[in-house]
Amino acid sequence: MVHNGYVAGVDVGGTKCLAVVIDDDDNIVAESRVATPSGTDALIDVAVEVTRELADVAGGLSAAGFGVPGQLDFQGKMRFAPNLVDVGELAFRERLLGLLDVPVFVDNNANCAATAELTLGAARDSRQAVLLTLGGGLGNSIIVDGVVQRGAHGLAGELGHSMVDPNGPLCPCGRVGCLERYASGSGLTRLAQEAAGSGKAPNLLTYTDGDVELVRGEHVMRGVRDLHDDAIELLEGFSWWVAVGMANVVAVLDPELIVVGGVLVSDWDLLEEPVTRNYRAMVLAGSTREPVRIVPAAMGERAGALGAAIAARGA
Amino acid sequence: MVHNGYVAGVDVGGTKCLAVVIDDDDNIVAESRVATPSGTDALIDVAVEVTRELADVAGGLSAAGFGVPGQLDFQGKMRFAPNLVDVGELAFRERLLGLLDVPVFVDNNANCAATAELTLGAARDSRQAVLLTLGGGLGNSIIVDGVVQRGAHGLAGELGHSMVDPNGPLCPCGRVGCLERYASGSGLTRLAQEAAGSGKAPNLLTYTDGDVELVRGEHVMRGVRDLHDDAIELLEGFSWWVAVGMANVVAVLDPELIVVGGVLVSDWDLLEEPVTRNYRAMVLAGSTREPVRIVPAAMGERAGALGAAIAARGA
Structure with a gap:
């Protein structure tokens, strides 16, 4: 994948995934939505698919971040996600790293929203x-x-x-x-x-x-x-x-x-x-x-x- | 007052005040206990009295700290102390500063206990x-x-x-x-x-x-x-x-x-x-x-x- 300064962010919600690509100035240059599937493997597939699609649109990516509705440890392993159907403990970051050839960041999606509000928004x-x-x-x-x-x-x-x-x-x-x-x-x-x-x-x-x-x-x-x-x-x-x-x-x-x-x-x-x-x-x-x-x-x-x-x- | 490196600490409890003087190595070199009185003025009097007594024993003090069972703002003003009898809003630090000729620190007493545990104890x-x-x-x-x-x-x-x-x-x-x-x-x-x-x-x-x-x-x-x-x-x-x-x-x-x-x-x-x-x-x-x-x-x-x-x- 071409590392061109664009970065993808995917918000994995309980019902839908909302993905964006931003440029160096935090402007959104591409966007995509897809339903959140049930089950661990389907979830990984969708996360990879939506990121690759956006990478194609952007002509490459430098990194990808994922916000997930659950508890993620510092290794990006999901410990607990009561609001995702049929998804339990899951080495989220590790599996994505093996499928996407860019650095991968994973955190709870409320923390991701906080980062956006802190950097650009109400906080x-x-x-x-x-x-x-x-x-x-x-x-x-x-x-x-x-x-x-x-x-x-x-x-x-x-x-x-x-x-x-x-x-x-x-x-x-x-x-x-x-x-x-x-x-x-x-x-x-x-x-x-x-x-x-x-x-x-x-x-x-x-x-x-x-x-x-x-x-x-x-x-x-x-x-x-x-x-x-x-x-x-x-x-x-x-x-x-x-x-x-x-x-x-x-x-x-x-x-x-x-x-x-x-x-x-x-x-x-x-x-x-x-x-x-x-x-x-x-x-x-x-x-x-x-x-x-x-x-x-x-x-x-x-x-x-x-x-x-x-x-x-x-x- | 002679500023000799000794520091006093007073824990104002709901029922008793426990005061100590420590040396540079955090060793307790003097100690005193007195009942916590009702009312703002009596509380200030007791806090001053116990500090002066310890200063006499230590031959001077460099600073005095007070831990109080209530909410203290960064100016050392007590905002709320439901567990002290007849004590409401009170410019605790300011009043003590006027009566003791050393720097005065004031905080909630649980925070003071945390400082001790963090510096020397279980934390x-x-x-x-x-x-x-x-x-x-x-x-x-x-x-x-x-x-x-x-x-x-x-x-x-x-x-x-x-x-x-x-x-x-x-x-x-x-x-x-x-x-x-x-x-x-x-x-x-x-x-x-x-x-x-x-x-x-x-x-x-x-x-x-x-x-x-x-x-x-x-x-x-x-x-x-x-x-x-x-x-x-x-x-x-x-x-x-x-x-x-x-x-x-x-x-x-x-x-x-x-x-x-x-x-x-x-x-x-x-x-x-x-x-x-x-x-x-x-x-x-x-x-x-x-x-x-x-x-x-x-x-x-x-x-x-x-x-x-x-x-x-x-x-």
Whole structure:
């Protein structure tokens, strides 16, 4: 492969992979999307295929970065990925290195998004920040002293799997009462279906012809825009849980900034008021501490792919 | 005052102040204890008095450090101290500077204990560590890249005030379901009184002539040593909550080491097995991640005072 200064970044999501190529000035010069398959081998195949395609378009690549929804150690081995179907422990970086003839960087996709926000986006010039990614799950990453922190083994940034309710629902990770069961896209869907199933969300059911199983988080947002009381109450409850995550992480880390990203941030106009109001009422010593700025992510849906590419430059 | 290389460190606890003077080699050359009074002015008076006394013994001082059970900003102003009686916002460092003619350093006392453990104790040579102080409250501090982290405003390290139960009891901080209501000395006392009050801890009541109000955490430990089933069950429940704190902070920060300090660590022989067992069952991806070492603090009850003195050298 021609090493020409272009770098690829692939954000492997739970449902789709979004890949970009950037030039020396971080401009996106090519882009591709493909569905995320089930199973380890299919996942590797797709990751290689989309990277080779982009390499063809760019006339070569200098490196490739991959953001993955799971815990990756410093060797690029996936230790745990509860949100990928049929994918367990996997030497992700090693297998890609054998198939692509460029340096390969692999990290959690929330960390990749944080790299993009830190370099180009909402966390620029920030030394102490926390990023929350409200997607299907709840991604998280931590910036201390201006550096995305990966912990002692590369596994940091799993606020979504902190226990916040000993009587809470079971999480795909096998534990009970994880924050992600509430403060995430799937959490909102769960809260909405629960309300719909117990007769507390009649208006949402009008969007699904009365089918509780079809109720999704999106219907809550739509219901709020349609000024339905049941949807507004659900948004309030959801926002309370997002605020729990913020207040808990602020208590421990005291950042100056929280950046909220992920697909749900497209409804930030609805989320901002209830989330920040609940956060302010809940944060420890809220009346005497410096306020923490809470802002939406600036890099949009390409943040993970872009950050994977930026981080790959050092690979 | 003669500036002779000696440095004082004062650990202001919820009930007592423990003060030390150290020499250039971190050896303790003088020590003093005094009860912590109620109220801001009395607290300042006692802090000044104990420091002057030690300065007399040492024939002078080069600096003085104070560890305080609350949130201190980088100016040494106390922002929040729910565990000190009648003490609110207080320009702690500024007032001491006006009364002592040496440089003054002020920080949270868990951070001071962390400095001692990092410099001389259980966290020596550790780059990524978390310290938990099981005292009356639950202190916490964070070491990232070998440095005790204070966050953007000096207020980091309050894992004890992360919300872990939306249906939990009220905390002195004004919020509900804080981890400190479970995983601390006062938490253990609360759990024990609750059990005793509902007839579930008959053996503990034999230590207090049947008085529920007099039941304390210490009785649980005594009951475990006396092999009483009710006490063993309470220790198990308490250990579960300590493990929640560990698993939650490990999910976010992925340290290599957890150091457990505070007065309860004197019962580490009883706590170690149930705490580590519950932690291992609870931590995210426990079967695939590197184990985190969980060890007792090495510096004993003088850790806070010693760390305050060590940190004061740079003041």
